[in-house]
Every structure is written in structure tokens, then in C-alpha cells.
Amino acid sequence: MVSSANSKAPFHVAGVARNDLLALLAFLVALAATGVLGAYHLTILNFVLLRAIVVLGLVLLTGYTGQISFGQAAFVGIGAYTSAILTTRYDISPWLALIAAMLLVGILAALVGLPLLQLEGHYLALGTLAFGLIVYTGMLEWHSLTGGPSGFSGIPAFSILGITFDTPRANAYLLVVITALVTWVARNVAHGRISRQARAVRDSQITAECLGVGTASLKLRMFVLAAVFAALSGGLYVHLIRFVNPAPFDFLYSVELLTMAVVGGLTSIWGGLLGAAVLTVLTEALRSAVPGATGEVQLVLFGALLVVMLIFWPSGLAGGITRAYHWITTQMRGRSNSAGTESPALPRVAETIPDWLTQSMEGSPSGVAGEPLLRVAGLTCRFGGLVALRQLDLTVPSNRLLAVIGPNGAGKTTLFNVISGLLAPTSGTVEFAGHQIGGTRPAPIARLGVARTFQNVEVFPRMTCLENVLVALEAEQGPGVLASMIRLPRVRAVERELEEQASDLLRFVGLADHASTLAGDLPLGQQRALELARAMAQRPRLLLLDEPASGLNPSERAELARLIRTLRELGIAIMLVEHDMEFVMNLADEIAVLNYGEKIAEGPPATIQRDPAVIAAYLGDTLDDGQIQQTNPGLKGIGA
């Protein structure tokens, strides 16, 4: 057995130290600039920083979670008015009022987000837009509270230890420090578990759920976090300006903020800062060059810029700069490292299993051989008039491999979809380890110990191999949002341990050299291996493999068979759907044959090969559809 202790730390975090240094440098430059800039430029700097705080939240929400919000201006406005009202009417300290505003907006965002986040894509954008319009109208019309269109003044400035922040320079110092803190928090979130889960949901929500990621609560938490950032910006703004009215919080401001996030680069924290800076400066330049260019003109310009960027340059300035940087460093290294994709599709897998995995499997109750772990009874699944599964009964004990075979359209994938929670059965029961799981969502089923791979490989293409595995490892373990925001040493220690485990699993499936390769860049065979590593990270008690050998060459199939045997020896129950009959006959303990959703035979491979009903089903299918002959190369295993 190979111990995980000597495994190398993964590389994708290697750049963090350098980035930390750059961030520190940027902070010192901003502080130094604050000391020397004139009043006009300080005011612009303050606006850049106030916007940057909101944009950072949007980067986390839109870039990392894939949720588009046109309602951020409303959260800024509510934060601003709450802090302004609390300080002017109730004489509360601006600091306390600011915290109260953030709390209130956090609660409100949770209430608004619950129904809104049920909507997807454009509908969510429309929902947040409607929310923004309602809030803006409220600010205009609720005179007794907001002072109506003309707002109100007399809002106190921040002060601490006898220093009052009532000049552009003092404000700039305060904002530089607070923006640095917010950037640090955003960066922690962006590098941690929550961001990995969010990016997984963005790449494929269904797959993330099948790994045990609770997608609904994840989206809600990001929505709340982005809203709290917006409230912080609003609260700071009113105590710096000392006046509040609804005008700055209109729809235009929401578009402006989203444009800043897109222009800067939606998946980059420093891109968010850059976007806020570039667009604020451009707006100012436009205002001085064309005095009438406000309101509608700006809206049109920002809208156009947003569309152009999304179509032609979706990775924004940050993406462009990063690519240029990589290009330059590659040129400087003389392209010595550029070739490296010639490895076989599925390299020989490691001989050994990581110790921690064996131990965790031994501790699992599924380690008792012979006990039925999965019991499917009377399972029927209809799609309108089509019966995909009819009165199906199956049991799968631990430590056994049950192959499910049948002609195309027999219902095999439907069966997997029901067991893993992607489909609810029409009738019948699915019992796993004593739990009724039929009709349950995929995430809780995954957390009970059911892992799966997909017929059409479903890796998270824009994440590295290491991150793909980490998402599965972290679904149950790892820090929550608050701990991720602060990233205490304890949190970093847990992250390091999980990264080591992820590296072990990559080594186990022969992908040790690809920890920092984007999963989408791998050839098909290696993507299948990655799916297996990810499934193993779930420490499954039942593993559903949907056509894992399709697209692999004979030597890759042999490797895969060896890997599957090793997994079974760990005590994992395996269900295998596969058209390659030779592959199936060599691996299966038992075979269940489906035809038109019904089980027509079940038994050990030798019996199934000679079963007349099975032969008839396969040959009948071949006659009906010549395709089957090619997609079923293993037909020679049937009726032989």
C-alpha cells in the first residue's frame, strides 16, 4: 500500500504565494497614491473602491456561480438608506448602522433569493431586474422613510479614535483598507471549497448534485454574500457623501456594475477590481469629453459594451492579461514544456490503493459481503405513454458486480437515473442501505454513498483534474461559507489534507501528472478515468458505471477492467451498464438483462450467454436496427 503522506502538494495553489505578494504590493501602491493624489482624483479613487466592493460580490455570484443579477443596485440602495436612517433618526453609531444594514440586506437577500433562485438563466436576470425596479420605486415613493426623490442629508461621517473621515483623503484611506479586506475575503472564497462547488454547479448542475453538492443552498449563500458586499458599499457611500437620494441606485447602476464585472473578467477577483477602475475612469472621461453623456447615453454605451464583451471577450481584461502573461512566459522558456499531450488515453493505473481509502471502506457497513445493499422492487418508470421500466425487481449485495445489459432503449440508463435521484419512479421502491431513496434528490443519495459515472462523460471541463476530485471530496467535509471567508489555519490544514487525498486518487487512476490540467483538455479515456477518481472520492458503497468502456481502445479497456476489479475488492457494490459483452462477461458476478424496460433474465454470465430469451432479444434488435451490430461488438459473447 502506498501511504498518502509522501504525496506531493498539488500545483494549482502554487501561484497563491506570488499572487499574495502582488496583492500586498497593490495595497501599498493604493495607500501611497492616497497620500499624494489631489482632491478630484481622490474622489474618483473613492468611487472606484466603492464600486469594486459590489463588483467583487458580483464576480463571485455571476462568474463563479453562473447567476446573473440585475438587482445589485437595489441592495446597495437598501444598505445606504438603512445606514442613513439608523444614524439620522435613531442616533446609532455609523459603524453599528453599517453592520445592521449588512445584516438586514443579508436577511432580505435570503428571502428574495429563495424564490428567485428557483428561476434559471434569463428568468433569474428578469426576476432580479424586477426586484431592483420595485426597490427603486419604493425609494422614490416612500417619502416618510426615504425623503422621496430629493432624499435627505445630515448623515454623520465615520469616526474612530478621534479621527473623523470627512475629507476625500481620509475617506480614501478608509476605503483602501476596507476594499483590501473585502478583496481578501472574496479571494478566500474564490480559492476555497465554496467556489469549487459553485464552479462545478456552473459547469454542470446535475453532475454536481450527483456528487452530493447541495446546489440550491450554495446558490443562495452566494447570492446573500454578494448582496452583503453591496450593502457594505451602500453603507460606506452614504457616510462618505453625507447625503442620500434614490438616483444612484437605479437600473443603470446595476447594468454598470455587471458591465464592470464582465469587462474585468468574471472569474477573476483582481479582474473585478480592474473592471471597476477602468469603467469608472472611462465614465468620468466620457462625462468631461461629452458633457451631456449621462443617463440614457451611458445606459446604451454600457449595454453595448456588455454585449460586445460577452460575445467577443468573455474572459474580460483579466483573461486577456493572464493569456498574454502565459504566452510571454512560454516564449521565454523556449516552449520546452508545451508538448505533453501525447500520453496514452488511459495510462496504467497505480498498483495500489491509497491507505486512507482502504481504511474508510473497511469502516463502512457495506464491507459485509453478501448483504443486499440495494433493493429495487416493482420499479416502474413512465415517460408519458412510454414505459421505460416495468415492474423491475433487483438486488445488489456489497462486494458484487451486477451488470445490467440489454439492447438500446431497454431502460438501463433510466434505471441508473432513478437510483441516483435524477428521475423519480412512477411506482415501486428503491431501498439503499435501509433508506428509501426513490424520488429523493441526487445530493442526499450521493451523501448516503451512491456514486455514478455518466454515459456521456460528465467532467467539469473548466476546472482542473484536482479540483474535479476535490469537489467530490469536499461535498461532505470541508469548511462552510463563513470559515471559507476567513480561511483560518485550521481551514487551510483541512484543505491541504483533502488536496493530498485528491492527488492520491488521481495517482490511483493514472492521472498523477494531470493534477493541474483542465479536465476539458483531457482525451476521452482520461476523462473517464477522472470520472472514476471523482466517484471514488465519494467513498461510495454503490458505484453505478454507465458504459465506462465506450470509446476506449482494447488496452484501455483492460486497464479499466483491472481498476473495476480493484474497486470491487474494496467491498464496493458495482452496477455496470455496458454494451461490450466480452468486457461484461469477464467482470460480472451476476447479469440482469432488460428488454423494453422488463427484466427478461438474471443469473451468472455462463447462464445468461445461453439464455434463449436473451439471444432472441439481442438478435431481434439486430434485425430491427443494423446499428446495434456495430455498437454491440460484444454480441459474440451472447449465444456463443
Ligand SMILES: Nc1ncnc2c1ncn2[C@@H]1O[C@H](COP(=O)(O)OP(=O)(O)OP(=O)(O)O)[C@@H](O)[C@H]1O
Ligand atoms: N427523460 C426522458 N424523457 C422521455 N423518454 C425518455 C427519457 N429518458 C429515456 N427515455 C426513453 O426511455 C427508454 C429507455 O431509455 P434508456 O436511455 O434508459 O435506455 P438504455 O437502455 O440506457 O439505452 P442505451 O443503451 O441506448 O443507452 C427509451 O425509449 C428512451 O427514449
